[in-house]
Structure formats: structure tokens, C-alpha cells
Amino acid sequence: MLIKKINRRVFLQSSGIVGAGLAMPMILSSxxxxxxxxxxxxxxxxxxxxxxxxxxxxxxxxxxxxxxxxLAVKHINGEGDGGxxxxxxxxxxxxxxxLGKKVAYVTGDxxxxxxxxRASATRMIERDGAIMISGGSSSGVAVAVQSLCQDMGIIFxxxxxxxxxxxxxxxxxxxxxxxxxxxxSGVAIAPVLGEAYGKERRAYHLTADYTWGWTQEESxxxxxxxxxxxxxxxxxxxxxxxxxxxxxxxxxxxxADVLILNHYGNDMVNSLRQAIQFGLxxxxxxxxxxxxxxxLFSELMAQGAGxxxxxxxxxxxxxxxxxxxxxxxxxxxxxxxxxxxxxxAAQTGYVQAxxxxxACERAGTFNPEGVVKALEDFEFDGLxxxxxxxxxxxxxxxxxxxxxxxxxxxxDKYDLLQVVKEVPTKTVTYDPSIxxxxxxxxxxxx
Amino acid sequence: MDQLILQLLNGLDKGAAxxxxxxxxxxxxxxxxxxNFAHGALFMIGAFCAVVFSRLLQLETxxxxxxxxxxxxxxxxxxxxxxxxxxxxxxxxxxxxxxxLSILFAIPVMLIVGVAMERxxxxxxxxxxxxxxxxxxxxLAIVLQExxxxxxxxxxxxxxxxxxxxxxxxxxxxxGLSGVFYPWWRLVYLGFALAVMGLVIAFLRFTTYGMVxxxxxxxxxTVGFLGIDIxxxxxxxxxxxxxxxxxxxxxxxxxxxxxYHIGMDFLVLSFVVVVVxxxxxxxxxxFAGFLLGIxxxxxxxxxxKNILPGIDQVIIYLVAVVVLLVMPRGLMGRKGVMxx
Numbered sequence: 143m144l145i146k147k148i149n150r151r152v153f154l155q156s157s158g159i160v161g162a163g164l165a166m167p168m169i170l171s172s173x174x175x176x177x178x179x180x181x182x183x184x185x186x187x188x189x190x191x192x193x194x195x196x197x198x199x200x201x202x203x204x205x206x207x208x209x210x211x212x213l214a215v216k217h218i219n220g221e222g223d224g225g226x227x228x229x230x231x232x233x234x235x236x237x238x239x240x241l242g243k244k245v246a247y248v249t250g251d252x253x254x255x256x257x258x259x260r261a262s263a264t265r266m267i268e269r270d271g272a273i274m275i276s277g278g279s280s281s282g283v284a285v286a287v288q289s290l291c292q293d294m295g296i297i298f299x300x301x302x303x304x305x306x307x308x309x310x311x312x313x314x315x316x317x318x319x320x321x322x323x324x325x326x327s328g329v330a331i332a333p334v335l336g337e338a339y340g341k342e343r344r345a346y347h348l349t350a351d352y353t354w355g356w357t358q359e360e361s362x363x364x365x366x367x368x369x370x371x372x373x374x375x376x377x378x379x380x381x382x383x384x385x386x387x388x389x390x391x392x393x394x395x396x397x398a399d400v401l402i403l404n405h406y407g408n409d410m411v412n413s414l415r416q417a418i419q420f421g422l423x424x425x426x427x428x429x430x431x432x433x434x435x436x437x438l439f440s441e442l443m444a445q446g447a448g449x450x451x452x453x454x455x456x457x458x459x460x461x462x463x464x465x466x467x468x469x470x471x472x473x474x475x476x477x478x479x480x481x482x483x484x485x486x487a488a489q490t491g492y493v494q495a496x497x498x499x500x501a502c503e504r505a506g507t508f509n510p511e512g513v514v515k516a517l518e519d520f521e522f523d524g525l526x527x528x529x530x531x532x533x534x535x536x537x538x539x540x541x542x543x544x545x546x547x548x549x550x551x552x553x554d555k556y557d558l559l560q561v562v563k564e565v566p567t568k569t570v571t572y573d574p575s576i577x578x579x580x581x582x583x584x585x586x587x588x
Numbered sequence: 589m590d591q592l593i594l595q596l597l598n599g600l601d602k603g604a605a606x607x608x609x610x611x612x613x614x615x616x617x618x619x620x621x622x623x624n625f626a627h628g629a630l631f632m633i634g635a636f637c638a639v640v641f642s643r644l645l646q647l648e649t650x651x652x653x654x655x656x657x658x659x660x661x662x663x664x665x666x667x668x669x670x671x672x673x674x675x676x677x678x679x680x681x682x683x684x685x686x687x688x689l690s691i692l693f694a695i696p697v698m699l700i701v702g703v704a705m706e707r708x709x710x711x712x713x714x715x716x717x718x719x720x721x722x723x724x725x726x727x728l729a730i731v732l733q734e735x736x737x738x739x740x741x742x743x744x745x746x747x748x749x750x751x752x753x754x755x756x757x758x759x760x761x762x763x764g765l766s767g768v769f770y771p772w773w774r775l776v777y778l779g780f781a782l783a784v785m786g787l788v789i790a791f792l793r794f795t796t797y798g799m800v801x802x803x804x805x806x807x808x809x810t811v812g813f814l815g816i817d818i819x820x821x822x823x824x825x826x827x828x829x830x831x832x833x834x835x836x837x838x839x840x841x842x843x844x845x846x847x848y849h850i851g852m853d854f855l856v857l858s859f860v861v862v863v864v865x866x867x868x869x870x871x872x873x874x875f876a877g878f879l880l881g882i883x884x885x886x887x888x889x890x891x892x893k894n895i896l897p898g899i900d901q902v903i904i905y906l907v908a909v910v911v912l913l914v915m916p917r918g919l920m921g922r923k924g925v926m927x928x
Contacts, residue, residue: 477660
């Protein structure tokens with residue numbers, strides 16, 4: 143029946159449509175080739191793509207990060223009080239956009255899921271013409287989007303990602319990370335733990351079962367074992383399990399006297415609160431007080447955990463209470479704009495946007511080839527963390543790491559963590575070859 | 589032995605939450621024939637009833653102190669709690685016991701939400717295909733989640749149990765063992781869940797109202813011929829199911845800090861519980877809830893995971909597959925339910 147209805151005209155029309163559809167990717171990619179690199183901005187503006195979790199387990203961090211990106215765009219364009227642009231030493235940025243072009247931005251929701259994050263990044267690159275993608279509050283997402291950006295010829299300035307893999311085995315030439323990593327956390331916190339809890343401890347690990355959790359466990363385990371601690375057991379827990387009781391109860395009679403929670407976000411909030419409900423911190427084991435350690439802290443998580451956070455040690459990339467000019471300028475800008483102090487997720491996002499803009503300005507081009515060269519081995523200061531190096535061999539930033547502790551008597555809900563030690567850059571610097579991986583060539587083609 | 593007791597208690601506790609949600613799902617399905625994917629959202633709304641009630645009790649007057657500045661230079665807010673200012677120590681006790689007291693707040697709120705949901709939207713889908721019902725209720729759940737997220741943020745909100753019930757108790761002592769500690773609040777939750785389930789089952793079995801509802805579940809048309817407005821009764825049942833889910837959520841807040849997604853976390857598991865228990869069987873839902881909760885807890889023991897790695901994450905679904913292969917109607921499923 144159907145075949146009878148197809149005449150010559152219908153056949154030609156259909157063939158034309160199908161042919162055009164099949165040719166479209168080639169037309170688009172040849173257009174990109176003609177530009178020299180992907181999404182070369184030709185008009186008066188350049189588009190940034192901010193890919194943050196607006197739903198899912200890390201949504202609150204994503205929301206805060208998005209606010210910081212908005213602020214960064216304002217400051218790059220010369221609006222507002224300029225924030226950390228005023229303290230960024232030696233920046234080429236003039237507060238008039240980048241290379242004479244105003245910065246616009248589009249946003250995507252990663253949903254804290256790799257596939258959703260890749261889809262939203264693809265949309266921002268292909269439809270909105272984003273020249274750079276930044277964001278992500280999960281290492282799984284960051285690694286996935288970094289790989290996509292490499293393939294699509296776009297620079298990826300990662301947001302909050304703490305897995306060793308991001309700038310280790312999964313590193314890419316187009317990807318750059320300002321945030322610290324699990325290895326640095328382990329190296330920074332171990333001496334503090336040794337001092338506080340002694341060198342004869344038996345640790346039990348509960349670990350989120352994905353890339354960040356695995357590398358976090360590996361790093362903190364290595365660091366504490368080097369200290370003399372024994373590892374009793376390492377247990378993987380599903381991401382997003384609201385109730386951790388069945389994983390916590392085996393800790394009670396395991397002979398361990400320290401519980402290390404390699405959890406982040408809601409998982410950390412729930413597992414920490416439940417561990418305390420089970421009386422772990424009231425216990426005495428092996429003649430010592432039972433202790434809990436959370437290697438990666440954030441202020442937003444601390445707010446969720448409430449009183450459970452008091453006295454717990456962890457590490458952080460940055461804290462709004464640091465006494466330096468960059469931190470004060472950013473905290474003032476952010477506080478005035480949104481009425482709260484910024485989180486570390488916000489700070490790393492803001493800094494990444496500024497660093498990318500500055501690199502383009504210094505390179506005199508948006509071409510990833512030039513931007514990568516400008517960022518590699520770039521040394522900077524005045525962005526809140528003190529003197530910092532963007533190491534060229536793995537695109538990892540090196541700066542002091544903060545060891546923090548939950549405050550016993552916070553003044554308000556933003557004053558939950560105190561910085562107990564700033565571990566110098568030299569101590570947390572490592573040989574990039576220990577995590578393997580290859581940067582490969584710069585990706586420029588769509 | 590200690591581990592077995594602790595994991596049994598964990599399983600019962602977890603199972604109690606599954607069973608309470610599954611109980612409501614089964615009631616709604618058995619009476620109205622609706623596959624309600626918004627039921628998890630009712631659990632979430634109940635949890636936020638506890639948050640709202642606790643915040644109401646902690647309402648403060650806010651004054652601006654120009655002499656003190658925030659780190660970004662604006663004048664600092666000074667907050668004074670009202671209830672404690674008005675009622676003194678009694679006010680402080682009320683704040684302490686806000687979670688159990690929030691049940692009194694949650695019951696009318698959930699009844700209104702449930703009836704509004706049923707009358708305002710779900711009744712228009714009674715005669716539609718199950719796929720349509722799933723789509724509309726799932727959409728409704730997402731809308732409710734987003735409303736909560738817009739108002740309360742995405743971060744979990746810490747809610748604490750009363751100080752008297754915040755610690756652990758040596759349950760081993762009750763059994764002639766020692767040193768087997770279990771959180772008080774989880775035991776309270778288990779007792780509360782059993783009481784609620786008992787009340788719902790007793791209501792259905794031993795009251796005339798419940799008898800009519802059960803008759804309507806068996807044969808809606810015949811009950812209608814007797815001059816009984818069965819639709820109205822089913823609306824009330826929907827309201828009861830919403831109340832059960834809501835108070836289950838409110839009491840669960842000290843165990844898991846509520847966020848906008850908490851309902852979805854339980855919903856899928858609760859559907860598995862309903863299917864394993866048998867569609868339309870209230871006692872089946874309760875039994876399956878506890879069974880799956882206990883199995884999940886035992887599967888998480890290191891001794892089990894060393895033999896079968898990852899079993900803790902799939903055990904519930906594995907059991908569901910086996911039960912459905914051997915008993916296609918579930919453990920206590922009624923003949924004719926969802927079979928046409």
C-alpha cells in the first residue's frame with residue numbers, strides 16, 4: 143500500500159531531506175574547521191558554558207558555584223566591585239571583557255550524572271557556541287565532561303572535583319583543575335591526625351563507590367599507614383544510600399578506633415550523623431576515644447550535618463575566613479551580592495573563570511593551543527590561596543592545603559569550620575608520574 | 589551474635605520505613621486502582637512538615653545591630669527565639685520534642701494534601717491506562733520536589749531527635765548480652781511504625797468504615813448498588829495513605845536529614861516491596877517491607893560481601909525476580925489484581 147503512494151516527486155523530496163540530514167554534521171564540522179578552532183568567537187561577545195549540578199546530590203554546591211560564575215562574568219566585564227580582579231597579581235584583564243569582547247554565559251544542569259552532564263555540555267558547545275566549559279561538583283562528572291571537551295576542542299576548567307584521576311590517569315590537555323585532590327588531602331591531614339590521635343590507630347573506611355571515593359580511600363589509607371596506623375577494613379557503599387546503618391554497625395565491633403568517611407555531599411551528611419547516633423564518638427576502643435575523620439569537608443556539608451561536625455577533622459581547598467586580600471575581596475563581593483559567604487565550590491569556580499579569561503587575554507587568542515600554553519606552568523597570586531602554580535605536566539594547581547576542624551562553638555551557621563593548619567605547597571607537591579595518564583595533544587576541532 | 593542482632597534491628601528499622609510507604613501505595617492501588625508515583629513525594633512532604641514545625645517553634649525576632657558588621661560589611665542581624673522568650677523552660681522542651689510533636693501538625697496537613705491531590709488531579713485518571721497514571725503522578729512528584737527545593741534549598745536539613753532519645757541504648761542487656769548498643773530513636777521509629785501499621789490494619793479489619801472499604805476493594809459496583817458512596821470513602825482512604833506516608837517521613841527526619849529528594853530515594857524500593865508482597869495486599873506489603881529490609885541489612889555484612897561482592901546493592905531486586913518467577917502474584921497477592 144505504502145509503496146504505491148511513493149511517486150517520483152515524493153521520492154526526490156525525501157531523498158533531498160535525508161541527504162541534507164546526513165550531510166549536516168559534515169557541513170557543521172567543515173564550518174568549524176574554517177574557523178581554525180571550535181567556536182571561535184567572531185562577534186562582540188564570547189560565551190562561557192557553566193555546567194553545574196542544579197539537581198541531585200550536589201545541587202546546593204552547584205547553585206553556589208553558579209552564583210560565583212555570574213559574579214566572575216560581571217567582574218570580567220567590568221561590572222560590580224571587581225572582586226578578586228583587584229587582587230589578582232599581574233593579570234592582563236582590564237575589566238572590559240576578554241580581548242575586547244564582552245563575556246556572556248549559558249548554564250547547564252549536570253544533575254550530578256555523567257550522561258546528563260555530557261548532554262548539557264554538548265548542547266552548550268554545539269547550540270550556544272560556548273568557548274569554554276567550567277563546573278561540576280563530582281569527579282565522575284568532571285572526568286566525563288573533560289574527555290568530551292577534549293574531543294570537541296573546548297577548554298574545560300573543572301569545578302569541584304577531588305579525585306586523583308581528574309589530573310591523573312584521566313588527565314587531558316584541554317582540562318585544568320584549580321581544586322586540590324585526594325592525594326593532597328591525605329598528605330596534608332595525616333600529620334595532623336597523628337598529632338591529635340597518636341600513631342597507633344586502627345582505621346575502618348567507608349567509601350563512596352565511584353572514582354572519587356576510590357582515590358580518596360587509596361590516598362588517605364596510604365597516608366595514615368605511612369603514619370603507622372593499621373587499616374582494619376575498607377567497605378564500599380553505594381552513592382546516594384540514605385541510610386548507612388547496615389554499614390556502620392560492623393564498625394562497632396571491628397576493633398577499629400577510627401572511622402574514616404570517604405563520603406561527600408548528602409552521603410557524608412547522613413553517614414556522619416548516623417555514625418554519631420550509633421554512639422561511635424562516645425565509645426572507647428583499644429583504650430582510646432573512638433574518632434571519626436572526614437577527609438574532604440565543605441561548609442555546605444557542615445551546615446547539613448549540624449552538630450555532628452563538631453571536632454571532626456578534614457581538609458578544604460579554601461575557606462572564606464582566610465586572612466588574605468583575595469579572600470576578603472571575594473567574600474565581600476559575594477556576601478553583598480547574595481547575603482552569604484561563598485563556599486569553596488564557589489571560590490574554585492570563580493577563580494577558574496578568571497584564570498581562563500586571563501589566559502586568553504595574555505595569549506591574545508581564544509584558540510585552545512594558545513590558551514593551554516598560557517595556563518601551563520602559570521604562576522599567580524591574589525586569588526585567595528596564596529602563590530599558586532598551574533603545573534604544566536598534569537594541569538593540576540599547587541597551593542597550600544587547609545586542614546580544618548568542625549568548630550565546637552560556632553558563632554553562626556557560616557562559622558562551622560576552623561582552619562587548624564595551612565599545609566605548605568611544597569609538602570603536598572608530588573611527582574605527576576605516580577598517577578599515570580597522558581595529557582595528549584591539544585584538542586581544537588569540533 | 590552482636591552483629592546479627594544489630595543487623596536484624598537495622599533491617600527491621602529500614603523495613604519499617606519501606607513497609608509504611610508500601611502500605612499507603614497498596615491501599616491506594618487496592619482502592620482506587622492508581623499506581624501512585626507521587627507517593628514518595630508525600631513521604632518527603634511529611635519530612636518537611638517536621639522541618640517547618642521545628643522552624644515555627646524556633647521562630648525568632650530579627651533586629652539589626654548597626655554596631656556589629658558581617659565579614660562583607662553589612663550590619664549584623666541579632667536573633668531572639670520567641671517560644672523560649674514566651675514560655676521559658678517549657679518552650680525549650682517544646683523545641684526539643686519538635687519531631688514527635690510535628691506529627692500533630694503533619695496529620696491535618698497531609699490529610700489536606702492527600703485529599704487535594706486525589707480530588708484535584710488523580711480522580712481524572714481513574715479510568716485511564718496505568719501508563720498515564722504513572723506519567724501524571726511522576727510529573728506531580730517532580731513538581732512537588734521542585735517546590736520544596738525552591739523553598740528549602742537542595743541541601744539536607746539537620747533535624748535532631750529529642751535529647752532524651754538522641755543517644756544509644758544497650759539492647760544486648762535486654763537479651764542477656766552486653767555491649768550491643770542501638771540508637772534510641774531508631775527503636776522509637778520501629779515501635780511507631782508497628783503502631784501505625786497496626787492501627788491501619790485494625791481500621792480496615794475491625795471498623796464498619798474499613799469493612800465497606802474492603803468490600804469496595806473487592807467489588808466496587810455491588811457496594812455502590814447498596815447506596816454507599818464508595819468514591820467518597822476511597823478519597824478518605826487516599827487521605828489516610830497520605831497521612832501514613834507523611835508521618836512516616838516526619839519521624840524519619842532524625843535518621844536521615846531530609847532533602848527534596850528523600851521521597852524518590854524510597855519510592856522505587858517501596859514499589860519493589862509492593863510487588864514482592866503482592867499487589868493489593870496490605871499485610872503482604874508489611875511483610876515484604878520487613879523481609880526486604882532485613883535481607884538488605886544482612887547482605888551488607890562484610891562476611892556476606894566477602895563471598896558475594898556487591899550483593900548488598902542488588903539483593904532486593906534479586907529477591908523480587910525470584911519471588912515473581914516462583915509466585916507471579918507476589919507473596920500474598922490477591923487473585924485478579926492487575927491480571928487483566
